[in-house]
Amino acid sequence: MRTPWRLVPRHLRAHWVRTGLTAAAMMVAVFLLCFLMSIVTVLEKAVSESSANRVVPQSAVSLFVELPLDYHGKIAAVPGVENVAKFQWFGGYYRTPEDFFAQFAVSHEVFFDMYERDMRLVEGPNGPVGASGLSADEVSAQVIQAMSDNRRAAIVGQGLIRDFEWKVGDLIPMQSVFVPKADGSAWEFEVVGVYEPLKANFDDRTMFFRWDYYEETCNNAGDMPATGVGTYSVTIEEGYESGEVAARIDALFANGPQRTWTPTEAVFQATFVAMLGNVPLFVSTIGGAVAFAIFFSVVNTMLMAARQRSSEAGILKALGFRNGVMGRLMLAESILLSLVGGGLGVSLAIATQEPFRQMLGAMLPQYAVLNETAMIALGVSLLIGVIAGIGPAVTLSRLKVTDALRSEG
Amino acid sequence: MALPINYSVRNISVRWASSLFTALGIAMTVAVFAGVISLQEGFEQLYRERGRPDVAIYLRPGANSEGESAFSRERANILLKERPEIAVDAQGHPLAAAETFLAAYMEQVIGGNTNVPLRGIQPASIALQGDALQLVEGRWLEFGTDEVVVGQPVSERMVDCALGDTLVLNMTPFKVVGVFTHAGAEGGEVWGDAERMLEALDRSYFQRVIARLKPGTDIETVAAELEDDARVPAKVLSEVEYLAAQTTYLSGVLEGLAMILTVIMGVAAVLGSMNTMLASVGARTHEIGVLLAVGYSRFSIFMAFLIESAFIGALGGALGVLIVLPFDGLQTGLMNWNTFTDVSFAFTITPKLIMTSFVIAFVLGIVGGTLPAARAAALKPVEAFRAA
Numbered sequence: 001m002r003t004p005w006r007l008v009p010r011h012l013r014a015h016w017v018r019t020g021l022t023a024a025a026m027m028v029a030v031f032l033l034c035f036l037m038s039i040v041t042v043l044e045k046a047v048s049e050s051s052a053n054r055v056v057p058q059s060a061v062s063l064f065v066e067l068p069l070d071y072h073g074k075i076a077a078v079p080g081v082e083n084v085a086k087f088q089w090f091g092g093y094y095r096t097p098e099d100f101f102a103q104f105a106v107s108h109e110v111f112f113d114m115y116e117r118d119m120r121l122v123e124g125p126n127g128p129v130g131a132s133g134l135s136a137d138e139v140s141a142q143v144i145q146a147m148s149d150n151r152r153a154a155i156v157g158q159g160l161i162r163d164f165e166w167k168v169g170d171l172i173p174m175q176s177v178f179v180p181k182a183d184g185s186a187w188e189f190e191v192v193g194v195y196e197p198l199k200a201n202f203d204d205r206t207m208f209f210r211w212d213y214y215e216e217t218c219n220n221a222g223d224m225p226a227t228g229v230g231t232y233s234v235t236i237e238e239g240y241e242s243g244e245v246a247a248r249i250d251a252l253f254a255n256g257p258q259r260t261w262t263p264t265e266a267v268f269q270a271t272f273v274a275m276l277g278n279v280p281l282f283v284s285t286i287g288g289a290v291a292f293a294i295f296f297s298v299v300n301t302m303l304m305a306a307r308q309r310s311s312e313a314g315i316l317k318a319l320g321f322r323n324g325v326m327g328r329l330m331l332a333e334s335i336l337l338s339l340v341g342g343g344l345g346v347s348l349a350i351a352t353q354e355p356f357r358q359m360l361g362a363m364l365p366q367y368a369v370l371n372e373t374a375m376i377a378l379g380v381s382l383l384i385g386v387i388a389g390i391g392p393a394v395t396l397s398r399l400k401v402t403d404a405l406r407s408e409g
Numbered sequence: 410m411a412l413p414i415n416y417s418v419r420n421i422s423v424r425w426a427s428s429l430f431t432a433l434g435i436a437m438t439v440a441v442f443a444g445v446i447s448l449q450e451g452f453e454q455l456y457r458e459r460g461r462p463d464v465a466i467y468l469r470p471g472a473n474s475e476g477e478s479a480f481s482r483e484r485a486n487i488l489l490k491e492r493p494e495i496a497v498d499a500q501g502h503p504l505a506a507a508e509t510f511l512a513a514y515m516e517q518v519i520g521g522n523t524n525v526p527l528r529g530i531q532p533a534s535i536a537l538q539g540d541a542l543q544l545v546e547g548r549w550l551e552f553g554t555d556e557v558v559v560g561q562p563v564s565e566r567m568v569d570c571a572l573g574d575t576l577v578l579n580m581t582p583f584k585v586v587g588v589f590t591h592a593g594a595e596g597g598e599v600w601g602d603a604e605r606m607l608e609a610l611d612r613s614y615f616q617r618v619i620a621r622l623k624p625g626t627d628i629e630t631v632a633a634e635l636e637d638d639a640r641v642p643a644k645v646l647s648e649v650e651y652l653a654a655q656t657t658y659l660s661g662v663l664e665g666l667a668m669i670l671t672v673i674m675g676v677a678a679v680l681g682s683m684n685t686m687l688a689s690v691g692a693r694t695h696e697i698g699v700l701l702a703v704g705y706s707r708f709s710i711f712m713a714f715l716i717e718s719a720f721i722g723a724l725g726g727a728l729g730v731l732i733v734l735p736f737d738g739l740q741t742g743l744m745n746w747n748t749f750t751d752v753s754f755a756f757t758i759t760p761k762l763i764m765t766s767f768v769i770a771f772v773l774g775i776v777g778g779t780l781p782a783a784r785a786a787a788l789k790p791v792e793a794f795r796a797a
Binding site: 017018021022024025026028029031032060061062063064065091175177178180184223224227255256257258259261271274276278279282285286289290292293294296297299300301303304 | 426427430431433434437438440441444445448469470471472473476477479481511512513514521522523524527578579580610611612613614670673674676677678680681683684685687688741742743744749
């Protein structure tokens with residue numbers, strides 16, 4: 001006789017409280033598993049999506065040592081260098097230090113060219129793309145024009161617009177911890193454009209403003225003059241190898257006054273991930289503990305189910321079903337239960353992606369539950385269902401009809 | 410009449426497999442909680458309780474850590490020489506030092522770069538640390554020369570940092586002449602003459618001034634006075650406050666993580682134990698009918714099942730603590746985001762943490778058991794009797 005598969009959902013429904021509790025436990029745990037895995041994959045993603053044709057000359061000594069301003073011209077003269085931009089971490093805050101986001105002073109003249117593949121300008125002084133027939137190119141041109149017309153001009157990511165409810169045209173006062181003004185007053189920036197990231201490693205909560213405004217304000221009104229450049233960003237001319245160009249830059253400053261280290265953008269990002277040290281390991285360990293906890297919970301349920309099922313197994317056998325039938329039903333029940341619980345967990349993780357991204361804020365602005373993460377979580381659920389079901393399934397299959405019928409569950 | 414506790418304990422052993430799996434679910438929850446908190450505890454111990462109330466740290470206004478702070482030489486000198494609250498030694502020199510601080514790249518012996526703090530010190534710096542600081546190998550550095558002393562973990566974990574090695578900072582070779590230990594995070598630093606460090610690193614600013622205060626100095630008054638000072642605006646903190654401010658980010662993240670994980674895993678564990686207890690009640694429906702019939706009160710039945718569940722919780726707590734106990738004392742390293750440097754410390758499991766873990770496990774057991782126990786207590790004797 002064929003296996004009566006329709007008994008599987010019936011069994012689950014017959015003990016709906018137990019099924020519900022197990023599925024709920026599974027859902028919560030798989031959700032947590034997705035969350036933890038997403039943290040690790042997002043960190044890795046930042047490295048793999050970095051631009052291969054950009055290198056980042058910086059101090060070989062420390063992330064916090066600046067390079068001299070006159071390196072700009074020297075780097076630009078290196079064969080194979082297409083464009084050079086200065087980058088400086090501003091370290092400011094809006095309203096309170098807790099409202100953390102990144103701000104960089106950049107060489108605005110070349111910045112938009114160098115980063116056109118990383119972000120897209122979606123709103124300018126005359127409105128967003130699409131409004132009153134504005135094309136993407138027109139908006140870009142208007143933002144770039146506004147940037148060069150206005151010393152205090154800044155562009156900000158969509159995330160900042162959303163979180164602080166800023167608008168294009170707003171004047172943003174900011175205090176800086178690193179380069180405070182001598183009189184203690186706030187720096188002021190005017191939002192002239194909004195960008196949308198095109199790559200997973202490009203933050204949507206960053207503000208970019210003009211290098212010359214930074215330098216002059218430091219020198220004229222700052223507590224201390226601008227002494228250098230945090231990092232340079234260099235695009236490589238077509239036909240040149242980024243490793244060779246980087247080596248040429250480093251060789252140029254091998255005798256000081258500041259030695260440079262010129263990693264590709266991917267290596268630079270990887271050092272930030274490496275700085276997290278054991279964090280990915282810890283997160284993975286916790287993920288493993290969570291997976292075990294769910295496993296125990298499902299095994300427990302299946303054991304309970306198997307206990308109640310033995311007299312039924314006897315009846316099925318007495319009716320003429322073959323030996324393995326009850327075992328197969330048991331395994332199917334375990335797998336179905338795990339997949340339902342796991343599926344709900346994955347759905348919950350995907351549904352809560354946005355609030356979690358906001359909660360993690362600046363710590364992990366690219367938080368997202370990727371498809372591969374969801375697939376792995378479902379795979380883990382399936383595996384748990386199989387393993388948890390095998391033990392009881394084998395026991396049930398081996399039961400003798402007489403013993404099975406005698407037991408009372 | 411109350412049911413003997415033995416009744417609940419026996420039930421656990423009769424259904425041992427279910428009880429064990431439920432306890433393991435709770436154990437995992439507790440283990441994750443205890444693991445993350447022991448990490449935080451080890452990190453905090455580097456900073457907490459080390460601060461001295463009569464040692465003051467002077468930073469630039471707005472700065473919370475050395476990395477964010479800066480004093481020009483002129484301003485640092487004013488603080489060092491002119492502040493009346495700073496104590497003096499037997500020779501009449503102020504017990505104060507201007508120090509530089511830089512998180513610098515260093516290569517680990519096991520490979521890969523990490524950020525190690527380079528501290529430029531002045532002669533008073535060593536005396537100011539008191540007994541917390543001990544030289545364990547070699548000698549202290551000679552001021553005015555290119556020599557450094559390194560903390561013991563740095564000496565072991567970083568390339569070119571063993572006694573006798575030469576450590577190149579930017580372009581300048583420094584000789585490692587001593588190895589020290591320090592009970593606090595300073596134990597993971599590299600120390601050299603501040604003037605030589607500034608020169609080698611092509612920098613011109615000091616990061617902080619550290620000073621011992623005269624007895625009876627009210628630090629609040631000094632802080633208020635210097636906050637808006639025209640010549641040297643400064644933020645003045647006692648060492649206690651200063652060190653407490655160095656752990657905020659990482660500690661907060663670890664605490665938040667422990668909380669989120671415990672709540673989510675706790676929910677799953679409670680659902681699991683509810684399942685087990687419902688099955689336990691279901692299998693004993695007939696028995697409960699008997700108990701009710703012979704005169705046991707509903708409350709005693711409720712308690713019997715609640716105790717059973719609490720026992721499973723306690724068992725889970727014990728297993729959970731057993732899982733994390735081997736981690737105690739295990740050295741690890743994490744980035745301290747306040748100072749942007751790598752700090753090494755050990756998982757630290759305190760008696761208090763063990764207690765807390767037990768309480769959590771116990772509570773999870775009780776929460777999971779309440780509903781099934783209530784269900785058992787609400788059974789009607791006649792119907793329960795009838796059940797198989």
